[in-house]
Amino acid sequence: MRIGELARITGTTPRALRHYEEAGLITSRRADNGYRIYDGSAAVRVRNIRELLAVGLTLDDVRAFSVCLDGDVAASPPSERGLRIARDRLAVLDARIAAQTRARDHLATALAQAADRRPAPAR
Numbered sequence: 001m002r003i004g005e006l007a008r009i010t011g012t013t014p015r016a017l018r019h020y021e022e023a024g025l026i027t028s029r030r031a032d033n034g035y036r037i038y039d040g041s042a043a044v045r046v047r048n049i050r051e052l053l054a055v056g057l058t059l060d061d062v063r064a065f066s067v068c069l070d071g072d073v074a075a076s077p078p079s080e081r082g083l084r085i086a087r088d089r090l091a092v093l094d095a096r097i098a099a100q101t102r103a104r105d106h107l108a109t110a111l112a113q114a115a116d117r118r119p120a121p122a123r
Contacts, residue, residue: 003028003036010046017046023059025049025066045069056093061085 003014020026021036026045028036048069052062062069064085068076078086 001038001040001042003038006038006042006046010043010050012046012050020046020049020059023063025059025062025069041070044071048073056089057085058089061089 001009003017007014007017017026017038018036021028026038026042026049028038028042031037048065049062051073052065053059064079064081065073
C-alpha cells in the first residue's frame with residue numbers, strides 16, 4: 001500500500017510515517033515511480049508505534065520494543081530493558097507533572113495576591 005493509504009488506515013500522517021521510517025521503525029520498498037510501498041503488516045506496526053508514543057515513550061524508547069511491534073505489544077512478556085525504559089519514562093513524566101504543578105500553584109498564588117491588591121471599584 002502507498003504511504004497515504006497507510007496514513008489513513010492508521011490515523012497518522014505521511015510525514016509521521018516517513019519519520020518512523022527514518023528512525024528505522026518501519027520499512028518500505030520503492031515502486032518504479034519512486035513512491036513508497038508498504039507491506040500490509042505495516043499497519044499493525046504503525047498502530048503499535050503510535051500506542052507506545054501515546055503513553056509517553058519516545059521514538060528512541062520504541063526501538064527497544066521493535067521485536068514485538070508486529071504483534072500484540074501489550075500481551076508480549078516484558079523484557080527487563082523494556083521495563084527499565086518504561087520506568088525511566090514514567091519518572092520523567094512525573095517530574096514534568098510536578099514542575100507544571102509548581103508553576104500552576106505559583107501563578108495561582110500570584111493572581112490571588114494581585115487581586116487582593118486591586119483597589120475597590122469606584123462607585
